[in-house]
Amino acid sequence: MSAEFRIHSTLLDDCHRLGRLQDCHVLLHRDAALHWFILVPETDHTDLLDLPNAARSMCINECAVVSSFLKNNLGYPKVNFASIGNVVPQLHLHVIGRTPSDAVWPAPVWGRLATDHRYDQAQLARLCSELTTAIGLRRVADS
Amino acid sequence: MSAEFRIHSTLLDDCHRLGRLQDCHVLLHRDAALHWFILVPETDHTDLLDLPNAARSMCINECAVVSSFLKNNLGYPKVNFASIGNVVPQLHLHVIGRTPSDAVWPAPVWGRLATDHRYDQAQLARLCSELTTAIGLRRVADS
Numbered sequence: 001m002s003a004e005f006r007i008h009s010t011l012l013d014d015c016h017r018l019g020r021l022q023d024c025h026v027l028l029h030r031d032a033a034l035h036w037f038i039l040v041p042e043t044d045h046t047d048l049l050d051l052p053n054a055a056r057s058m059c060i061n062e063c064a065v066v067s068s069f070l071k072n073n074l075g076y077p078k079v080n081f082a083s084i085g086n087v088v089p090q091l092h093l094h095v096i097g098r099t100p101s102d103a104v105w106p107a108p109v110w111g112r113l114a115t116d117h118r119y120d121q122a123q124l125a126r127l128c129s130e131l132t133t134a135i136g137l138r139r140v141a142d143s
Numbered sequence: 144m145s146a147e148f149r150i151h152s153t154l155l156d157d158c159h160r161l162g163r164l165q166d167c168h169v170l171l172h173r174d175a176a177l178h179w180f181i182l183v184p185e186t187d188h189t190d191l192l193d194l195p196n197a198a199r200s201m202c203i204n205e206c207a208v209v210s211s212f213l214k215n216n217l218g219y220p221k222v223n224f225a226s227i228g229n230v231v232p233q234l235h236l237h238v239i240g241r242t243p244s245d246a247v248w249p250a251p252v253w254g255r256l257a258t259d260h261r262y263d264q265a266q267l268a269r270l271c272s273e274l275t276t277a278i279g280l281r282r283v284a285d286s
Contacts, residue, residue, distance in 0.1 A: 047210065047224070048224055049203075049206055049211075049238070050210070050222075053204065056203065060199065064192040067193070068192075078189075078228070079190050080228075082224065082225035083224045083225070084223045084224075084251055086221065086223070086251070095192070106229035108229070111251070
């Protein structure tokens with residue numbers, strides 16, 4: 001459904017659009033207090049656990065690749081993973097680097113993380129370059 | 144590792160222990176304001192996305208079965224799914240029935256759901272019976 005697929009406007013408001021992997025679009029939450037990736041598969045399903053097994057595995061495998069990047073390239077000791085979607089119904093998967101020194105540890109980030117830390121363009125460019133090299137991110141222009 | 148495997152004491156304090164499926168122990172959060180299942184696979188990994196692909200798929204497939212039970216048997220329109228583990232390091236997977244009329248909608252439940260609703264023994268017995276029939280839950284004595 002790629003031709004007509006549109007990422008929900010709330011996700012685009014909240015996130016930088018970095019690019020895509022094979023199955024999922026890759027967004028990065030604008031709050032730079034920690035690295036909070038959001039992966040968006042192109043599907044009409046709204047709950048991860050409702051996806052057919054093969055499609056679910058493909059999405060989650062890409063989340064696992066992003067999780068490995070958070071740990072191996074960015075040094076996070078812990079990753080939180082979730083599919084919630086109570087506010088934005090479009091299926092989107094949270095892959096969030098966590099560390100005991102972060103702004104809201106040990107609380108989950110949703111509804112709690114609201115700092116004024118922002119990425120600058122150089123940081124975003126460097127991150128995208130690292131993602132391209134490490135996990136094959138294909139770039140798109142940031143929204 | 145079943146012989147030595149112990150479910151973390153905090154999970155046992157917070158939950159009823161209902162039984163197990165093939166790969167995961169099945170717990171139910173004691174707050175009965177909504178149905179909040181917690182599945183515990185027997186592994187030393189602490190992050191879901193670090194599990195080897197086959198083990199991860201098995202766990203998530205069981206979460207999907209519980210999600211279907213929440214929707215088809217208990218009537219929830221929405222399921223939240225997460226692996227967080229910032230407080231309890233033992234890997235555990237949240238599979239939570241959500242509805243716009245619930246106590247904390249649309250917020251996530253973690254750190255927010257704290258009602259005085261509790262299951263009585265008859266409710267727990269009925270739920271376990273339904274889980275046994277619908278998804279093959281094998282019973283254990285509640286802790």
